[in-house]
Amino acid sequence: MQLLLTYLKPLRNRMLLGFSVKFTGTIMDLFLPWILAYMIDVIVPTENINRVLLWGGLMVLCSIIAVVASIKANRMASSVARDAVEDIRHDLYHKISCLSASQADYYSTPSLISRLTSDTYNIHRTIGLMQRIGVRAPILLLGGIIMTLTLDPTLTLVMLGVLPFATVTIYFISRKGIPLFDKLQQEVDRLVRTVRENITGARVIKALSKSDYEKQRFEGVNQRVVRAETKANTTMAATTPLMNLFLNSGLALVILASAYRVNAGVTQPGVVIAFMTYFTIILNSMLSITRIFVLFSRGIASADRIQEILVTEPDLKVKPIDKKRESAHIHFDHVYFGYHSGKHILKDIDFSIDRGNTLGIIGATGAGKTTIIKLLLRLYDVDEGSIRINGVNVNSMSLKELHTQFGVAFQKDFLYADTLKENIDFGRHITEDDILKATEHAQAKEFIDSLDEGIEHQLNAKGTNLSGGQKQRVLLSRALAADPEILILDDSSSALDYKTDAQLRKVLTEEYADTTTIMIAQRVSSIQHADAIMMIDNGEMIGYGTHDELLETCEPYREIYENQSGGDQVA
Numbered sequence: 001m002q003l004l005l006t007y008l009k010p011l012r013n014r015m016l017l018g019f020s021v022k023f024t025g026t027i028m029d030l031f032l033p034w035i036l037a038y039m040i041d042v043i044v045p046t047e048n049i050n051r052v053l054l055w056g057g058l059m060v061l062c063s064i065i066a067v068v069a070s071i072k073a074n075r076m077a078s079s080v081a082r083d084a085v086e087d088i089r090h091d092l093y094h095k096i097s098c099l100s101a102s103q104a105d106y107y108s109t110p111s112l113i114s115r116l117t118s119d120t121y122n123i124h125r126t127i128g129l130m131q132r133i134g135v136r137a138p139i140l141l142l143g144g145i146i147m148t149l150t151l152d153p154t155l156t157l158v159m160l161g162v163l164p165f166a167t168v169t170i171y172f173i174s175r176k177g178i179p180l181f182d183k184l185q186q187e188v189d190r191l192v193r194t195v196r197e198n199i200t201g202a203r204v205i206k207a208l209s210k211s212d213y214e215k216q217r218f219e220g221v222n223q224r225v226v227r228a229e230t231k232a233n234t235t236m237a238a239t240t241p242l243m244n245l246f247l248n249s250g251l252a253l254v255i256l257a258s259a260y261r262v263n264a265g266v267t268q269p270g271v272v273i274a275f276m277t278y279f280t281i282i283l284n285s286m287l288s289i290t291r292i293f294v295l296f297s298r299g300i301a302s303a304d305r306i307q308e309i310l311v312t313e314p315d316l317k318v319k320p321i322d323k324k325r326e327s328a329h330i331h332f333d334h335v336y337f338g339y340h341s342g343k344h345i346l347k348d349i350d351f352s353i354d355r356g357n358t359l360g361i362i363g364a365t366g367a368g369k370t371t372i373i374k375l376l377l378r379l380y381d382v383d384e385g386s387i388r389i390n391g392v393n394v395n396s397m398s399l400k401e402l403h404t405q406f407g408v409a410f411q412k413d414f415l416y417a418d419t420l421k422e423n424i425d426f427g428r429h430i431t432e433d434d435i436l437k438a439t440e441h442a443q444a445k446e447f448i449d450s451l452d453e454g455i456e457h458q459l460n461a462k463g464t465n466l467s468g469g470q471k472q473r474v475l476l477s478r479a480l481a482a483d484p485e486i487l488i489l490d491d492s493s494s495a496l497d498y499k500t501d502a503q504l505r506k507v508l509t510e511e512y513a514d515t516t517t518i519m520i521a522q523r524v525s526s527i528q529h530a531d532a533i534m535m536i537d538n539g540e541m542i543g544y545g546t547h548d549e550l551l552e553t554c555e556p557y558r559e560i561y562e563n564q565s566g567g568d569q570v571a
């Protein structure tokens, strides 16, 4: 609720103007039955054609004002909803992009996406409808009762006798119905999540012949949506017939009472006709108010979910400057870290790399290799120990200052639907010459030259129109393009053949002699020439040294080397 108020405050003048226009249109609508009654009972019996035309003209005028005002007010309501939600979306996106990796893990990616899409959509609908029906329905309800009172208070009492039944019915059905719609929304969320997983994993699902299994899984989720929908709609389906029952009973009572009163000469036929119209207006406005409650409760739930993100304080604050005199370029000083408190993924990681040197990291899957890189980039804060670059603790640098030092190619980095050039430049305004140089160094030149548009070749989202090896070369080009001080290659040569891998290593040694490189690899051949190699197992350093030193001192390293060089040709 607080969120809606905050974002609607700057638009209050436009909203007030819209309310006034809507108010005028609604009042005109309310006057129409009253004028009709007056014409039937007073004007027509005088048989004065001029007066009939005058009052008829007045009715037409009121109708035109009502229609024009309603259209204008609806447009204004839509523009207010559009502008408020544009601001909400803007701020939410900005906030999400500032969340730390652990905060993003906590909320989960699908949840953040649905807050940015379906929740903002719900709010758009709520703000729009509240301005349209939210203004109109209460005016019609109260105004309708007042107008009937001016026409015939006795008949109004008969009509009001039916309203409590309608109110109680709407209250109980809504109380049961609203939670059912909330449940339905949750099931729809689950359906969206499943579809998202299936589409993302379409290739592997097909490759593993899991299509039937996934179809069944989808069918299960789909059935849950159908059941939730049936339950919610069956409950709410009673509303309209019951309201019609009350409407018709009320009308029957009003007609019965009217018959006596018309015969007794205390009321007129025109008044009875107007009454019936007002009665319908009043009951319909009650139904609209119920709809508002349902929508409003959904809108508020969505607003709360968005507010939760907007008030989240970024947890990676820049700490006071912490600098030591150190000769090492990068220094991990007895680092401990866990994604969840209490369970350390990394234990006592302690090493230094001098400027221009290369560190190779090798270890079993899930050993914690990528986590070391994430900590160096300060995507997460360490639990114990410190990480220093040129002696400065990474937690005392701004993230921008820290990240501009890096060129990074992650294992599953993403490519987006744009040209190769834009994917390599990545918004850093790198000159075309430097981009072409990077593609040459990353061994990507040959395949890019073979494309008709060359560097302007358009990629599909996630680079699906490239092979695994081509993708890796583009990502490597991106990492090298800005001539970084620190180069991170996380399993970036696994899809390269041995020859290309060897050429890449040669280029890195010759052209990037001042760049400090950390290279994670599965193949010993990719890192065996590094200045130092770290063997990591279950979050612990079990070996550290040159290739030759590790062959002597680290049994698991020697085993990997022997296994790999036994089957493969080592470059």
Ligand SMILES: Nc1ncnc2c1ncn2[C@@H]1O[C@H](COP(=O)(O)OP(=O)(O)OP(=O)(O)O)[C@@H](O)[C@H]1O
Binding pocket: 105, 339, 340, 345, 363, 364, 365, 366, 367, 368, 369, 370, 371, 372, 411
């Ligand atoms: N965001 C995360 N939240 C919770 N646990 C995580 C997260 N990322 C990684 N882990 C866990 O941390 C451990 C180390 O993961 P990491 O990605 O560092 O391994 P790795 O050695 O790089 O593995 P691989 O060679 O398969 O890429 C794994 O057990 C993994 O499940």
